[in-house]
Amino acid sequence: MPLFADETKRAPAFFVGHGNPMNAIQQNEFSKSLKDVGENISKPKAILVISAHWTTSYNAVNIHDSDELMYDMYGFPNALYEVKYPAPNADFLVPDLQKIVPYLQVENRNLDHGVWSVLVHLFAQTDIPVMQLAINSRLSMQEHFEMSRKIRALRENGVMIIGSGNITHNLREMSSQKDAPIAPWAKEFDDFVKNAILKRDFSSLIDFENRQRHARLAHPTTEHYIPLLYIAGASYEDDESNFIYEGIENGSISMRNWLLT
Secondary structure (H helix, E strand, O other): OOOOOOOOOOOOEEEEEOOOHHHHOOOOHHHHHHHHHHHHOOOOOEEEEEEOOOEEOOOEEEEOOOOOOOOOOOOOOHHHHHOOOOOOEOHHHHHHHHHHOOOOEEEEOOOOHHHHHHHHHHOOOOOOOEEEEOEEOOOOHHHHHHHHHHHHHHHHHOEEEEEEEOOOOOHHHOOOOOOOOOOHHHHHHHHHHHHHHHOOOHHHHHOHHHHOOOHHHHOOOOOOOHHHHHHHHOOOOOOOEEEEEOOEEOOOEEOOEEEEO
């Protein structure tokens, strides 16, 4: 599938604040919003996911066993470890990605919960080929954004790009109560991101650690933030931009989702 092979409707880009892994098996407003998105967009030819739960020190994509998943979370009910999502491989993307991502390695790695916990609701039929792009921990925020500017060309050939993380993610500050009062710092940081997106002020998103006073509190580590940069970088000026789900759960976990079509 050449990168610019034919005229195809541009596929969406979608940042998902995936939150609690239990969302994979729960029917709630969040999971319903994902289902609604899947029912109201054109079916993509393939999906490329940047998940907070795959970090490497180099550039990599995965080939997965379609009958197996990675249950990379602990202490949850048995039902969560019984979820199946036998998606086909999107290995046909490798040649194009190798042209635009330097020194790209291909690894055998099953889909992690940052991927399947979202896709079980978004595309329940499991018939769309899926591939993950790892988060290279050696890249700066600017370099992540620049890489996403390169891979956004895949959207023009029907490949949906999904970033799966959270706009705020500090588990030590998280309340055990889903409807706990919202921490002021979490709302302030979420508002900062929302306003930057609305203004297409992507420089603020890239330099968030210096632009927002609660950045370190919102993200003691950055793996849940970086997927947002891949969606910002994958955007086009003529995209329709919508927050299809908003809210802060457990006092401090932003569940904001951002769809570009």
